[in-house]
Amino acid sequence: MAQSYAIAEARANLPTLIDEVEAGAAVELTRRGKVVAVMISVTEYQRLQGKRSSFQEAYQRFLKKHSLAEVGLEPEFARKVRDRSSGRKVDL
DSSP states (O other): OEEEHHHHHHHHHHHHHHHHHHTOOOOEEETTTEEEEEEEEEEHHHHHOOHHHHHOHHHHHHHOOOTGGGGOTTTTTTHHOOOOOOOOOOOO
């Protein structure tokens, strides 16, 4: 859970709050009791802003690290479970 500070309190204790944020804590800043901002570390900010890979890219990275047999799957597992029928009839 993030620590919460009023903006005036945060201003008076900024060096301490920055130390907390650098250590990995999130710090909420409030105005009149409502959270208006959150301080996070640069590392966390960069992680949140980072490019997210597509499923295909993630799957390819997974296959480079692990074999399907290692995780209990056959190489053709997806073809076997996919329904290749033409689907149901629909009256329009």
